[in-house]
Amino acid sequence: MKFVNSNKEKIKEYNKEHKLKYYIDTMGCQMNENDSLKYAGIFESMGFEKGTEADSNFYLFNTCCVRENAENTLFGRLGYLKQKKLKGKDIYIAVVGCMSQQRHILEKIKQSYKFVDIVLGTGSMSLFPDKVYKILINNKKEIEYVDVGNEIEEEVPIIYEDKYKASVSIIYGCNNFCSYCIVPYVRGRERSRKPEDIISDITRLAKKGYKEIMLLGQNVNSYGNDFKEKKYGFPDLLKDIEKIDGIEIIRFMSPHPKDFKDDLIEVIKNSKKIARQIHLPLQSGSTKILKDMNRKYTKEDFLNIVEKLKKADENISISTDIIVGFPGETNEDFNDTLDVVKKVKFDQIYMFIYSKRVGTKAAKMEDNTPNEEKVRRLETLKKVYEEQLPYNNEKMIGKVYKVLVEGKSKNNDKLYTGRTSQNKVVIFEADEKDIGRLKNIIIDSQHLWYLKGRIIDN
Numbered sequence: 003m004k005f006v007n008s009n010k011e012k013i014k015e016y017n018k019e020h021k022l023k024y025y026i027d028t029m030g031c032q033m034n035e036n037d038s039l040k041y042a043g044i045f046e047s048m049g050f051e052k053g054t055e056a057d058s059n060f061y062l063f064n065t066c067c068v069r070e071n072a073e074n075t076l077f078g079r080l081g082y083l084k085q086k087k088l089k090g091k092d093i094y095i096a097v098v099g100c101m102s103q104q105r106h107i108l109e110k111i112k113q114s115y116k117f118v119d120i121v122l123g124t125g126s127m128s129l130f131p132d133k134v135y136k137i138l139i140n141n142k143k144e145i146e147y148v149d150v151g152n153e154i155e156e157e158v159p160i161i162y163e164d165k166y167k168a169s170v171s172i173i174y175g176c177n178n179f180c181s182y183c184i185v186p187y188v189r190g191r192e193r194s195r196k197p198e199d200i201i202s203d204i205t206r207l208a209k210k211g212y213k214e215i216m217l218l219g220q221n222v223n224s225y226g227n228d229f230k231e232k233k234y235g236f237p238d239l240l241k242d243i244e245k246i247d248g249i250e251i252i253r254f255m256s257p258h259p260k261d262f263k264d265d266l267i268e269v270i271k272n273s274k275k276i277a278r279q280i281h282l283p284l285q286s287g288s289t290k291i292l293k294d295m296n297r298k299y300t301k302e303d304f305l306n307i308v309e310k311l312k313k314a315d316e317n318i319s320i321s322t323d324i325i326v327g328f329p330g331e332t333n334e335d336f337n338d339t340l341d342v343v344k345k346v347k348f349d350q351i352y353m354f355i356y357s358k359r360v361g362t363k364a365a366k367m368e369d370n371t372p373n374e375e376k377v378r379r380l381e382t383l384k385k386v387y388e389e390q391l392p393y394n395n396e397k398m399i400g401k402v403y404k405v406l407v408e409g410k411s412k413n414n415d416k417l418y419t420g421r422t423s424q425n426k427v428v429i430f431e432a433d434e435k436d437i438g439r440l441k442n443i444i445i446d447s448q449h450l451w452y453l454k455g456r457i458i459d460n
């Protein structure tokens with residue numbers, strides 16, 4: 003479905019006089035970040051100017067509910083804006099995204115946060131302009147529940163903040179129902195974008211000078227499973243993106259280990275552009291816990307994929323997500339997780355304490371582990387991870403890597419930063435004109451969270 007904004011001109015006209023500024027507050031994952039870029043695109047197409055948190059009129063909260071702490075942030079921020087709205091004029095508030103896709107949250111906002119003007123869930127961006135029109139011009143507020151549905155909204159205007167790196171969504175929703183996870187309930191079923199739509203987006207970006215593309219989806223390697231007429235999967239898409247001139251680095255997240263098949267490994271192996279970094283979410287190293295999590299792979303399956311990837315290219319680095327304290331996780335289960343961490347030597351681990359999400363299967367499971375014990379496991383995991391970090395870094399010293407020069411280093415004007423294909427931050431001396439270019443850099447030293455190097459070409 004093509005995104006159509008029939009209110010655009012009228013709101014633009016309104017903004018000529020009122021000059022409203024928008025401010026977007028994004029919580030959650032890269033899918034939400036990407037959606038926020040689209041909301042920015044919609045705002046600007048309607049004549050809004052980008053404002054700051056202090057001087058804006060139209061506030062949009064793009065929310066997340068994956069864990070309790072993500073969920074708590076919204077109401078605090080709303081409370082603060084209420085004061086502003088009471089005092090000032092022309093203050094509008096919209097709440098969109100995953101959290102507001104839940105009926106009970108929508109009801110709560112309607113009941114207790116009456117000053118909120120617009121509530122929309124995920125996948126209903128096309129309704130946004132009409133709501134804005136009604137609020138601004140008709141002074142009419144309509145807050146109702148909208149199902150996620152099965153549509154894909156194409157050709158939504160989008161504004162990227164970065165000039166060389168861009169994210170592109172390839173599949174929306176999730177069918178996996180991992181027992182702890184709320185995402186399938188708030189993002190709906192898997193919907194793959196047509197390959198031609200993705201290719202044309204990326205080709206356009208390449209022509210504008212973008213060098214690095216991040217393909218996004220809750221489970222990128224189930225891309226295409228919902229195509230009825232043709233057989234075209236994630237490996238096919240990667241091969242087609244590889245052919246686009248100008249794109250030099252291709253990243254994706256997240257693939258699911260259960261769908262990480264040999265044909266995908268083969269494509270990664272043969273590609274000149276796919277980053278030598280794969281994000282492979284482990285969640286737990288215990289086969290028993292993985293089963294309770296409904297992840298559909300075992301500890302051995304996971305280690306097997308890693309081995310195949312390393313065999314395909316020893317330079318591939320692996321990052322992961324891990325949950326500790328899932329209901330029923332024993333010390334022995336946790337030790338299995340540590341065992342995988344020690345064997346794989348992940349370059350990056352996003353670690354979380356299990357957070358109970360109402361409506362999921364795991365919410366009904368017995369959870370006897372005291373919170374202090376869960377915190378202890380998280381600390382142990384952190385320690386094991388940090389102890390082994392230098393291991394991968396040291397292997398990079400003396401070797402040459404292609405690095406996309408992203409910009410000046412925050413702390414020193416003479417130094418610039420970029421990332422290797424493995425997603426390692428590198429700091430080096432460079433020139434303003436190098437920004438946006440790929441440079442060969444030799445690594446001199448490692449400093450746990452970053453590497454130092456020198457450009458060796460001119």
Ligand code: SAH
Nearest residue numbers: 182183220256283323324325354355356357
């Ligand atoms: N689709 C992606 C990521 C989804 S959410 C994937 O499958 O990998 C990002 C991460 O949040 C997950 O990988 C998981 O580690 C974590 N997460 C999801 N639900 C959680 C919960 N209820 N408690 C704690 N962490 C959770």
Ligand code: SF4
Nearest residue numbers: 176178179180183185
């Ligand atoms: Fe959640 Fe699992 Fe889907 Fe990832 S794959 S979004 S963890 S249900």
Ligand code: F3S
Nearest residue numbers: 030031066067068100
């Ligand atoms: Fe959060 Fe929604 Fe992403 S729940 S993690 S913003 S898909």
